[in-house]
Amino acid sequence: MPDIRIISATKQxxxxxxxxxxxxxxxxxxxxxxxKIDRQIEDSNNNNDGLSKIYNRRLEPxxxxxxxxxxxxxxxxxxxxxxxKLQLALETFQIVGIAGSKLARNNFPAAWWWSRDSHSxxxxxxxxxxxxxxxxxxxxxxxxxxxxxxxxxxxxLAFRPSTFHKSELxxxxxxxxxxxxxxxxxxxMRKGLRLGTWPIWxxxxxxxVNTSNxxxxxxxxxxxxxxxxxxxx
Numbered sequence: 001m002p003d004i005r006i007i008s009a010t011k012q013x014x015x016x017x018x019x020x021x022x023x024x025x026x027x028x029x030x031x032x033x034x035x036k037i038d039r040q041i042e043d044s045n046n047n048n049d050g051l052s053k054i055y056n057r058r059l060e061p062x063x064x065x066x067x068x069x070x071x072x073x074x075x076x077x078x079x080x081x082x083x084x085k086l087q088l089a090l091e092t093f094q095i096v097g098i099a100g101s102k103l104a105r106n107n108f109p110a111a112w113w114w115s116r117d118s119h120s121x122x123x124x125x126x127x128x129x130x131x132x133x134x135x136x137x138x139x140x141x142x143x144x145x146x147x148x149x150x151x152x153x154x155x156x157l158a159f160r161p162s163t164f165h166k167s168e169l170x171x172x173x174x175x176x177x178x179x180x181x182x183x184x185x186x187x188x189m190r191k192g193l194r195l196g197t198w199p200i201w202x203x204x205x206x207x208x209v210n211t212s213n214x215x216x217x218x219x220x221x222x223x224x225x226x227x228x229x230x231x232x233x
Contacts, residue, residue, distance in 0.1 A: 002038035003083045005066050005161075007058045009042040009051060010073040017043055022076040022134055022205050035083060038066065050176025051154075052184075062161040070157045074205035076126075076134035085200050086158055089146070093196035095159045095188055097152030099123050099142050100197050120147035121197035123155070128205030137203035145197040150189050152197065154181025155204050167191045174230065178223035186231055 006027060010017050018024040031037055040058045042049075049057075055070055062068070067086040071077070079085065089096040099121035122145065124137030163169075169191060172183040185195060 002036045002066055004035065004086065005038040005040060005062070005068040007040040007042075007055060007068060007070045008073050009054050010044075012043060012073070014041065014043040017041055017073070021073040022128065022203070023071060023073045026075075026077040026134075026202075030077065030080075030082070033080065050173065050180065052171035052173045052175055052180045055171050055180075056173065059161055059164055063165045065160045065162050067158055068161050070154075072155045072204070072206070074128050075155055076137075076203045076205070077200075078134070078203060079201040082200060085198060089196070089198040089200075090158070090160060092146065092194075093148070093198070094163050094193045095152065095157065095185070095195045096198050097121065097149070097154075097158070097195070098145075098156050098197060098200050098202065100149035100152035100185075100195070101142075102148065102150050119143040120149055121145040121153075122199065123153070124201070124203040126203050126205055134203040134205065145199045148194065148196045149185075150195060151182055151185045152195055154184075155206075156200070156202060157181065157184075163193070167193060169193070172230070174226060175223065178220055179227045183227065183231065 006023075008023055010021055010023075012020050012024075018028055027037055027039065042054045042058065059068070067083070067090060069086075086096065099119070101120065102118035119142035121143065122139055122141045124139045126133040126137045167188070169188055171180055172187065175183050188195060
């Protein structure tokens, strides 16, 4: 039986995933330490399917208690105690992330980091364009952790599939990338699940939402409008 299940989507081929992505490289290091990983990797994905649809599809066959992590392929998992930490975290919370915030129960902001007075967790960032920059991650501390939260950053989400299915929880497939995590957390919260952050060390090769590019800005603004229509009306 695997110690952990990893679900991720990548534009790389199955062969290149292990050598060309930070996630693939970090999984190989964990496996070399004897950690048994069930890899559920959606390879060669060119954004034809959004993350919500991919995650729903990949989670469908599983209804077990194996800690399952949904994680971006530009994340380097560097915590050698990740199995022990997830086991402990999932005794306290049903859905676990590394950063998030407590949101109001209505009139949700379109990004978890907008609610500045209730942040928790920490994320290290580095430049993905520099192959080994994950060794130079710069930590951003949002607030104390472990901590209860109502929204978690989607770069790393962990739970047991049995919880996912028993609660009849699904990712909202109206959101391909932006807001797939926020809408998921709102759905989980409305079903009475307990969410929280936990101190797990990883390095993310992305600064987050980038609106400097006009096309990226339009995609973000369109998603904000859709999110507000669905969850704030």
